[in-house]
Amino acid sequence: MPAQLLASLTDGLLLGFVYGVAAMGLSLIWGVMHVINLSHGPIIALGMFTTYLIFYNVGLNPYLAILVVAMLGLIFGFLIYGVAVHRVIDAPHLSSLLATFSVNMMIIGAGTAIFTTSPRNIDFSLGSLQIGAVTLASTRLMAALTTVLLAAALYLFLYRTPPGKAIRAVANNRAAAELMGIPSAQVLALAFGLGTMLAAVAGGLISTFFPFTILSGGTYELKSFVICVLGGLGNPLGALIGGLILGVLEGLIPVFLPVSWVPVVEFALFVVILLIRPSGLLGAR
Amino acid sequence: MNAWRQPGLWLTFLIVLAGGLGALLTRNDTLRETMFTTLMFVALASSLNILLGYTGYVSFGHIVFFGLGGYTGFYLLSQRGWPVYMAALAGGLLSALLAGLLGLAIFRLRGAYFALATIGINEAARAFVNNFPPFGGPTGLFVNFAVYKQYGGAAQALWITFTLLWASTLAVLLLSFLIKHSRFGLGLMAIREDEDAAMVMGVKAPAAKTMAFVLSAFFPGVIGTLFFFKNGNVEPGDAFRLHMSIETLVMVMLGGQGTVLGPVVGAVTYERLRSYLLTSSFFKNLHLAFSGLALLLIVLFVPAGVVGWLRTHFARLRGVLE
Numbered sequence: 001m002p003a004q005l006l007a008s009l010t011d012g013l014l015l016g017f018v019y020g021v022a023a024m025g026l027s028l029i030w031g032v033m034h035v036i037n038l039s040h041g042p043i044i045a046l047g048m049f050t051t052y053l054i055f056y057n058v059g060l061n062p063y064l065a066i067l068v069v070a071m072l073g074l075i076f077g078f079l080i081y082g083v084a085v086h087r088v089i090d091a092p093h094l095s096s097l098l099a100t101f102s103v104n105m106m107i108i109g110a111g112t113a114i115f116t117t118s119p120r121n122i123d124f125s126l127g128s129l130q131i132g133a134v135t136l137a138s139t140r141l142m143a144a145l146t147t148v149l150l151a152a153a154l155y156l157f158l159y160r161t162p163p164g165k166a167i168r169a170v171a172n173n174r175a176a177a178e179l180m181g182i183p184s185a186q187v188l189a190l191a192f193g194l195g196t197m198l199a200a201v202a203g204g205l206i207s208t209f210f211p212f213t214i215l216s217g218g219t220y221e222l223k224s225f226v227i228c229v230l231g232g233l234g235n236p237l238g239a240l241i242g243g244l245i246l247g248v249l250e251g252l253i254p255v256f257l258p259v260s261w262v263p264v265v266e267f268a269l270f271v272v273i274l275l276i277r278p279s280g281l282l283g284a285r
Numbered sequence: 286m287n288a289w290r291q292p293g294l295w296l297t298f299l300i301v302l303a304g305g306l307g308a309l310l311t312r313n314d315t316l317r318e319t320m321f322t323t324l325m326f327v328a329l330a331s332s333l334n335i336l337l338g339y340t341g342y343v344s345f346g347h348i349v350f351f352g353l354g355g356y357t358g359f360y361l362l363s364q365r366g367w368p369v370y371m372a373a374l375a376g377g378l379l380s381a382l383l384a385g386l387l388g389l390a391i392f393r394l395r396g397a398y399f400a401l402a403t404i405g406i407n408e409a410a411r412a413f414v415n416n417f418p419p420f421g422g423p424t425g426l427f428v429n430f431a432v433y434k435q436y437g438g439a440a441q442a443l444w445i446t447f448t449l450l451w452a453s454t455l456a457v458l459l460l461s462f463l464i465k466h467s468r469f470g471l472g473l474m475a476i477r478e479d480e481d482a483a484m485v486m487g488v489k490a491p492a493a494k495t496m497a498f499v500l501s502a503f504f505p506g507v508i509g510t511l512f513f514f515k516n517g518n519v520e521p522g523d524a525f526r527l528h529m530s531i532e533t534l535v536m537v538m539l540g541g542q543g544t545v546l547g548p549v550v551g552a553v554t555y556e557r558l559r560s561y562l563l564t565s566s567f568f569k570n571l572h573l574a575f576s577g578l579a580l581l582l583i584v585l586f587v588p589a590g591v592v593g594w595l596r597t598h599f600a601r602l603r604g605v606l607e
Binding site (some may be wrong): 083084087088103104106110112136208225226233259266270271275 | 396405408
């Protein structure tokens with residue numbers, strides 16, 4: 001029992017890092033422009049498929065492919081912002097929710113037509129590490145490592161570079177930032193692009209250890225909502241910690257309850273936290 | 286009340302009356318199936334409009350009431366042998382009760398937080414039903430053929446279900462109209478414009494919002510029971526499709542939120558568009574992408590919906606289109 005507990009704990013923790021990256025993307029977008037990006041899931045799925053296509057057609061190592069995925073994710077984010085989000089940025093929530101959802105429908109619609117919904121997987125293994133009683137798949141370790149690097153890079157970008165500071169300024173008070181000469185439209189597009197980039201990278205990482213279809217993103221989108229609420233909406237680093245909490249919960253719940261109860265507990269927790277502390281467990285905004 | 290003399294009510298009523306009568310008089314099975322889907326969309330969209338259009342709260346969880354109410358009704362009629370109208374009523378009442386309890390809690394949240402909470406409720410409900418043995422778990426429930434005897438056979442049962450749905454749809458529209466023209470409705474619309482100001486002016490916002498939620502949740506429960514009875518089975522995937530919540534939102538947006546006629550126009554248009562896209566050989570594979578594109582264009586360029594647009598651009602129509 002203790003060995004099993006330890007194994008599922010580490011498994012969950014490593015997965016939690018990846019959940020965290022996905023949620024960071026969602027949280028960043030909400031924090032900067034108060035838009036809930038409902039196209040988050042399909043973008044995660046696109047990240048999976050891009051990694052898959054590069055791996056099988058170009059033969060590139062998946063971790064190098066993820067660099068390409070990140071670039072494409074950023075550009076795709078600019079595109080979505082320009083086409084669908086910019087016009088409704090100041091409209092009531094319903095408009096931005098529906099605008100991003102329409103992007104979701106378009107991606108899923110086109111994706112289903114092109115890739116069908118049969119499951120794919122990337123046949124790539126780095127072997128595994130044996131530490132005491134615990135066996136770790138190296139792909140998951142790599143994913144966790146990438147995540148930590150990304151979080152650190154995002155932190156440095158937001159706090160140390162001029163564009164990062166501009167993003168924070170716009171998040172804080174858009175009108176004031178504009179008066180200081182910050183081009184808010186570009187900054188918002190950049191923030192949206194970074195958010196979709198994180199989602200795409202998370203998708204790429206997940207594709208190295210789980211099979212996926214074009215619809216798989218939906219699950220991770222919902223998990224991202226739960227995580228964002230755990231960590232506080234609009235707090236990207238809180239999202240990473242929220243991801244770890246969710247990962248650990250997912251590792252531990254199956255030890256005590258049937259696996260099918262995992263989502264019940266997750267979403268019940270989600271609603272309860274929203275009710276008691278809408279700013280999130282770690283939210284100190 | 287002079288509501289009965291309003292052309293807006295009669296116009297809306299006539300559209301729905303004619304649709305239902307057409308199917309009932311011709312006794313055409315294909316027409317009935319099409320009308321069933323259309324009327325179901327109309328009723329779902331109109332009931333969502335009571336919350337979304339009048340109070341401005343975006344709920345992604347409308348389908349929870351369709352699912353849970355439908356499950357309850359279906360359980361009562363298939364496992365306990367209740368007649369369908371009693372089961373549908375019970376399904377509706379359960380949904381309303383649930384909405385009342387949920388409403389007391391989640392209406393402390395506003396805006397996007399409320400929307401997120403409703404997504405969570407939808408997923409939690411689906412996951413719960415998946416694990417709830419009396420409702421058959423992941424495989425769901427089926428109708429035993431013996432149940433059809435009390436209706437005089439399966440074919441007759443379908444026509445009874447259709448008539449009940451038709452009546453429920455008319456009831457939703459009447460309710461929607463009455464709310465819009467009542468003091469209560471004015472309070473809701475004040476909340477939509479500015480909740481804090483409304484509360485200062487004496488609108489009891491928490492109670493009013495919860496009441497709107499309860500009223501909007503009752504009908505999905507009734508309709509869910511009828512829909513699953515017509516299908517002969519119910520399973521969690523069908524009952525809690527987040528997608529269907531959003532389709533309902535699209536219908537309300539398309540027709541015009543906050544109007545009585547809007548959801549009817551939106552639901553009928555959406556249903557026609559969807560079945561065209563699904564059956565045409567060119568669009569078949571891409572129908573979802575095209576629906577998405579249509580939605581985006583509406584949100585970006587006609588946010589008030591068809592009826593809202595007509596009302597702003599043609600002053601004369603304002604007396605006729607509610």
